[in-house]
Structure formats: structure tokens, C-alpha cells
Amino acid sequence: MKTMFSIAGVALLATMLLGCAKDPLRSLDDDEARLYITSHDSTANFASYNTFSVSDSVRVIEDNQLAEIAFTSFDQQLVASFVNEMEQRGYSRVGRNADPDLVVNISRIYNNQTGIIDYSLYYNDYLGYYDPYYWGAGYDYYFPFPVYGVYTVTEGGISIDMFDAMNAATNGNQLKLVWNGLIRGRGTFSSSGVSTSMDALFAQSPYLDSN
Amino acid sequence: MKRVSYNTILAIAAVLIVGFDAEAQRAGDTRVNLNYNLAFPTGSLQDFTSKATGRAWNVNLLYGASDRLAIGVEVGYRNFYESLPREVYVTEDGSQVSAVLTNTVEVLPLLAKARYFFSEGGKTRPFVSVGAGVNFATVTQYAGEFTNATDNKIGFAAIPEAGVYIPVGKNGNVGITLAASYAIMPYDFGTIDNLNHAAAQIGVIVPLRR
Numbered sequence: 001m002k003t004m005f006s007i008a009g010v011a012l013l014a015t016m017l018l019g020c021a022k023d024p025l026r027s028l029d030d031d032e033a034r035l036y037i038t039s040h041d042s043t044a045n046f047a048s049y050n051t052f053s054v055s056d057s058v059r060v061i062e063d064n065q066l067a068e069i070a071f072t073s074f075d076q077q078l079v080a081s082f083v084n085e086m087e088q089r090g091y092s093r094v095g096r097n098a099d100p101d102l103v104v105n106i107s108r109i110y111n112n113q114t115g116i117i118d119y120s121l122y123y124n125d126y127l128g129y130y131d132p133y134y135w136g137a138g139y140d141y142y143f144p145f146p147v148y149g150v151y152t153v154t155e156g157g158i159s160i161d162m163f164d165a166m167n168a169a170t171n172g173n174q175l176k177l178v179w180n181g182l183i184r185g186r187g188t189f190s191s192s193g194v195s196t197s198m199d200a201l202f203a204q205s206p207y208l209d210s211n
Numbered sequence: 212m213k214r215v216s217y218n219t220i221l222a223i224a225a226v227l228i229v230g231f232d233a234e235a236q237r238a239g240d241t242r243v244n245l246n247y248n249l250a251f252p253t254g255s256l257q258d259f260t261s262k263a264t265g266r267a268w269n270v271n272l273l274y275g276a277s278d279r280l281a282i283g284v285e286v287g288y289r290n291f292y293e294s295l296p297r298e299v300y301v302t303e304d305g306s307q308v309s310a311v312l313t314n315t316v317e318v319l320p321l322l323a324k325a326r327y328f329f330s331e332g333g334k335t336r337p338f339v340s341v342g343a344g345v346n347f348a349t350v351t352q353y354a355g356e357f358t359n360a361t362d363n364k365i366g367f368a369a370i371p372e373a374g375v376y377i378p379v380g381k382n383g384n385v386g387i388t389l390a391a392s393y394a395i396m397p398y399d400f401g402t403i404d405n406l407n408h409a410a411a412q413i414g415v416i417v418p419l420r421r
Binding site: 037 | 355356
């Protein structure tokens with residue numbers, strides 16, 4: 001009986017000490033917790049683009065459904081930060097009716113399920129979230145490379161999609177995706193993280209500097 | 212329900228373990244050796260997590276089969292951790308992912324153990340030990356706050372050890388242990404082919420209730 005008490009004491013102590021593991025994520029600040037993912041069309045000649053236009057609203061997509069079209073103060077900050085990065089690299093912002101070389105859509109994406117999402121699914125002809133005719137009659141979206149995201153429960157992200165409008169006519173009226181930037185992780189939707197996140201996306205996309 | 216503090220748990224554990232026995236050490240005694248470890252990764256474990264860890268301990272229960280030989284069981288725990296500065300990684304499909312990678316390894320060996328003392332008395336009692344058994348291991352890599360890869364396995368572990376026992380007190384049945392050990396833990400996950408590591412440890416030996 002006494003030995004059993006002693007063994008119980010050792011087991012109790014061992015159980016307590018098992019709680020000594022370092023929480024690997026607790027020490028990460030918001031920026032360290034985030035991922036910045038970029039993809040681009042390796043055949044695109046970014047030096048040939050001079051102007052760009054950004055959609056005047058942000059699509060809010062929840063569980064693969066369009067939840068709303070918004071332009072909150074956070075969205076405005078997001079767009080402003082993106083515009084600033086582009087202009088620093090020599091691009092000029094123009095209105096969508098001014099025949100821009102590049103057209104840009106920005107989305108806030110929330111998902112409450114686990115799965116792999118193909119972002120190009122948001123761009124169907126007439127039933128999708130972005131009307132290609134917004135950029136010009138007869139246009140269609142085209143994705144020469146995959147843009148996938150893996151989502152877990154209640155995960156969200158920001159997606160920035162840049163399309164080649166300059167060569168749409170020669171591409172069969174297709175707005176070809178030439179660059180995608182994804183921001184995922186803690187603090188993605190925090191105003192304090194916008195400029196840090198945007199800086200990171202552009203820092204790892206030196207080909208955008210070729211303008 | 213009132214939350215029980217760690218100090219309370221420690222006190223309860225100490226009373227359960229030690230009791231009030233204070234007899235001289237001999238064959239037939241059962242003793243508990245609690246050790247704090249400082250563990251140093253080697254080999255492919257060091258390539259994954261290069262930093263030493265102080266989140267490491269082991270506890271063994273040894274029965275004196277003779278005045279020099281003790282046999283029993285041991286359980287241990289080591290938690291290796293390293294966070295790497297943000298870097299841009301290129302994936303197979305050509306995407307660029309900027310992330311802070313965090314690598315963690317947890318091992319929990321459960322061993323049958325034997326310890327041989329080179330003397331039956333004296334101010335210091337050198338010993339060698341060997342333990343062999345199973346190892347419950349978990350290896351995880353995080354990219355930011357996301358799990359990039361994780362694996363857990365039950366494998367083999369063998370831990371040879373050499374040290375010295377320094378009895379203290381009137382009867383010498385409690386004392387301090389100083390030892391060095393090397394854990395041999397085969398593993399297979401990605402570029403990791405073992406979880407071998409060295410450890411330095413300091414601990415106490417206390418008798419169990421009889």
C-alpha cells in the first residue's frame with residue numbers, strides 16, 4: 001500500500017512535468033504568425049506594363065459564397081497600401097475606363113471548413129464574383145497557373161489578383177492572371193498589419209520592380 | 212472547483228514519494244531518482260533543431276537487486292524547439308512562401324533500466340546505467356501559425372548513462388546524482404533519420420515508502 005502511494009506520487013509528478021512543453025506558437029507575434037504567398041506568370045513581361053486600375057470595392061467571400069461587396073475603412077487602407085507599393089515601382093494608377101495595362105481585384109476570404117480552394121473558381125463568366133466585363137466588354141479571365149489555398153476551420157486571408165488587360169485582345173479576350181498575392185494568418189485583418197503585409201508581398205516579387 | 216497550484220501538487224507528490232523512512236541503503240530498497248536534464252541534439256536532430264533544451268527530465272524507479280545492482284523502469288521527456296528567422300521559400304509549383312518556420316520535437320522514452328554501482332558505500336558512488344524500451348516521439352514544423360508537417364511514431368530508444376551518486380544525510384539513503392547520457396532513438400521522417408541527443412543531468416535519489 002505504501003509503495004503504491006509512492007508510485008502514485010511519481011506518476012503525479014511525471015504528469016505535471018509533461019506540461020513543460022513549450023507552446024511553439026505563443027511566442028510568435030502577429031507578423032511572425034502570418035504567411036505571405038506570391039505566385040506569378042513567369043512568361044509575363046512586367047517591364048511592359050505602365051498603368052493599373054484597382055477595383056473600387058472588395059469582395060468578401062465566406063465558405064466559397066459571395067457574402068458581400070464592401071469597401072470598409074480597412075478595405076480602403078488595403079487598397080491604398082497596394083496603390084502605394086505599385087506607384088513606388090513606377091506604375092501609374094488610372095480609372096478602369098482609361099484602358100489600364102493591369103487590372104487588380106482584392107478579396108477578403110473567410111472559410112469555416114477544411115479544404116483546398118482553387119481561387120480561379122471565383123472568376124466564372126457570368127455567375128462568378130468578378131464580372132470580367134467590368135474591365136471591358138468581351139473580356140474573360142484566364143489562369144495560366146494554379147492558385148491554390150489550403151483552409152482550415154475559420155481561417156481567412158486576403159487575396160490580391162493582378163490581370164493583364166493590355167494583352168487581353170491578343171489573348172482571346174482573356175484577362176490573364178499574371179500575379180497573385182496571398183496574406184494568411186493571425187492579424188491578417190488588422191489595420192496595424194496592412195503595410196507590413198503589403199511590403200512583404202512586394203519584397204518577394206522583385207520582378208514587379210522591372211517597370 | 213478551486214484550481215490546484217503546481218506547488219501544491221509538488222508537495223503532495225513529495226509526501227507520497229518520500230514518506231518518513233530513513234533507513235540505510237541496501238538490497239531490497241526501492242528508490243526514486245528524479246533528474247533535471249539539459250539535452251543537446253546531435254546528428255540529423257541537430258539539423259532540424261540546433262538548440263539545446265532545458266525542457267527535459269527523467270524519473271526512474273529502481274529496486275536494489277543487490278547492494279550494487281538496481282533494476283527498474285524510467286520515463287523521460289525532452290522538448291526541442293527552434294524558431295527560424297523569416298525567409299522566402301520556393302515551393303514545387305514555383306510559388307514563393309515567406310514564413311517563420313518553427314521546428315519542434317518531443318520525445319518520451321519509457322524504458323526498462325539497470326544501474327550498476329561500482330562501490331557499496333563511500334562518499335561518492337560511481338555508476339553506469341543502461342535503459343532500453345520504447346520512445347513516443349512527435350516531430351512538427353510550423354510555417355507561421357500553420358502546421359506545415361507533423362509526424363508521430365512509437366519507436367525504439369536506448370539510453371546508456373554514466374554518473375555518480377553522492378549520498379547525503381546521516382544514513383546516506385538520500386543523495387544527489389550527476390550523470391551524462393546519450394539517447395539513441397531511430398526515427399524516419401523527411402530528412403530526419405534519428406532523434407539522438409546527449410544530456411547532462413542533475414537529480415536526487417529518495418527512498419520510497421517500504
